[in-house]
Amino acid sequence: MSCFSDLVADHVRALGVETPAEPRRGDSPAIPRRVKLAANESPYGPSPKAMAAMRKVLEKSHLYPDNDALQLRRKLAELHSLEADEVIVSAGLTGLLTVIARTLLQPGRSAITSECSFLAYGISTRAVGARLVETPRRKDGYDLDAILSAIDPSTRIVFLANPNNPTGTLIESSAVERFLQRVAPHVVVVIDEAYYDYARHFAAARGVEYSSPDYVRRWQNLVLLRTFSKAHGLAGLRIGYGLGRAELIAYFARLQDTFSVSGVAEAAAVAALEDQEHVRFAVENNAMEAERLAHEISRLGCRVVPTWANFLCCDLGQDAAAVARELRAEGVVVLPLGEWGAPTSLRITVGTAEQNRIFLGAFRKILR
Numbered sequence: 281m282s283c284f285s286d287l288v289a290d291h292v293r294a295l296g297v298e299t300p301a302e303p304r305r306g307d308s309p310a311i312p313r314r315v316k317l318a319a320n321e322s323p324y325g326p327s328p329k330a331m332a333a334m335r336k337v338l339e340k341s342h343l344y345p346d347n348d349a350l351q352l353r354r355k356l357a358e359l360h361s362l363e364a365d366e367v368i369v370s371a372g373l374t375g376l377l378t379v380i381a382r383t384l385l386q387p388g389r390s391a392i393t394s395e396c397s398f399l400a401y402g403i404s405t406r407a408v409g410a411r412l413v414e415t416p417r418r419k420d421g422y423d424l425d426a427i428l429s430a431i432d433p434s435t436r437i438v439f440l441a442n443p444n445n446p447t448g449t450l451i452e453s454s455a456v457e458r459f460l461q462r463v464a465p466h467v468v469v470v471i472d473e474a475y476y477d478y479a480r481h482f483a484a485a486r487g488v489e490y491s492s493p494d495y496v497r498r499w500q501n502l503v504l505l506r507t508f509s510k511a512h513g514l515a516g517l518r519i520g521y522g523l524g525r526a527e528l529i530a531y532f533a534r535l536q537d538t539f540s541v542s543g544v545a546e547a548a549a550v551a552a553l554e555d556q557e558h559v560r561f562a563v564e565n566n567a568m569e570a571e572r573l574a575h576e577i578s579r580l581g582c583r584v585v586p587t588w589a590n591f592l593c594c595d596l597g598q599d600a601a602a603v604a605r606e607l608r609a610e611g612v613v614v615l616p617l618g619e620w621g622a623p624t625s626l627r628i629t630v631g632t633a634e635q636n637r638i639f640l641g642a643f644r645k646i647l648r
């Protein structure tokens with residue numbers, strides 16, 4: 281036990297201390313590799329327009345940014361037919377999840393999500409001393425009926441990742457709407473659409489209704505989250521946003537760290553929104569490569585969950601952490617899902633054709 285365990289708050293001590301043996305998240309020079317397919321980043325980089333916009337504002341880096349990110353909020357409001365006070369911009373969605381949890385939760389309250397979903401929901405919930413309830417998954421994804429049954433007087437948040445990370449499953453908009461109609465008014469539903477652009481593309485191709493610009497206008501107890509970290513290729517800049525009713529958004533804004541979103545990130549996001557061509561390139565190539573990659577992985581005898589995002593969840597039927605270690609020795613980094621309760625599954629980000637070729641070469645060699 282460290283000498284600080286008596287000093288930290290009770291609910292923080294309950295979280296324990298994490299000292300990773302090897303850096304897992306983010307980029308680290310400690311990992312020599314040829315291909316990283318472990319964090320669902322876009323392999324196509326930022327938009328050239330975003331790059332140009334960033335260069336232009338770099339020379340203003342001695343000044344604090346606009347704490348209200350008004351330029352970006354106005355643009356997002358227009359895009360979603362909302363008012364600017366119904367939009368909050370944050371340093372990535374991970375930062376916003378923390379703010380949402382701090383706003384709505386406290387010891388004695390709880391949040392609900394599905395098992396095998398985004399780990400940050402649990403981290404932000406437990407960081408404020410609240411409890412996370414995880415309902416069993418159904419067909420690799422969310423069981424909305426189980427979530428409705430799990431709601432009790434202590435519940436304040438339901439986190440829905442749509443598509444889900446790490447399984448890549450989708451909840452169609454009709455099911456989301458039926459859920460929203462039935463959910464109790466003391467619960468805020470946080471719909472995390474980090475993979476929106478990929479999912480919208482797949483949904484159009486497969487004739488499925490996904491998401492709706494009307495969610496925020498029709499439902500009061502709803503917060504819709506989107507990020508620039510995925511299809512827009514800006515994960516390293518840390519910028520995302522939430523949409524919801526003005527009063528709730530104003531509470532979130534009060535708890536946000538001052539100046540947490542940099543001017544460089546805001547300028548990049550504004551320009552990225554104007555470069556739909558770049559997003560289209562990313563999602564079209566992703567769809568093509570995802571299909572090819574899924575086909576090849578299935579041929580090796582693995583079960584691949586049909587994806588609606590930029591990654592594949594595959595059940596190998598054997599210890600996935602061991603396979604991930606062998607892949608790493610070949611210079612390929614993917615994510616084994618033991619921590620998610622799926623020790624035989626891997627999550628593989630869809631890369632460029634060249635990256636996927638390198639991955640498949642190593643994967644075939646190891647599985648044989």
Ligand SMILES: *Cc1c(COP(=O)(O)O)cnc(C)c1O
Pocket residue numbers: 320371372373374375398441444445472474507508509510515518519520
């Ligand atoms: C990647 C991802 C995010 C994005 O997080 P940022 O902090 O914006 O980079 C949010 N939710 C889910 C489910 C994700 O997979």
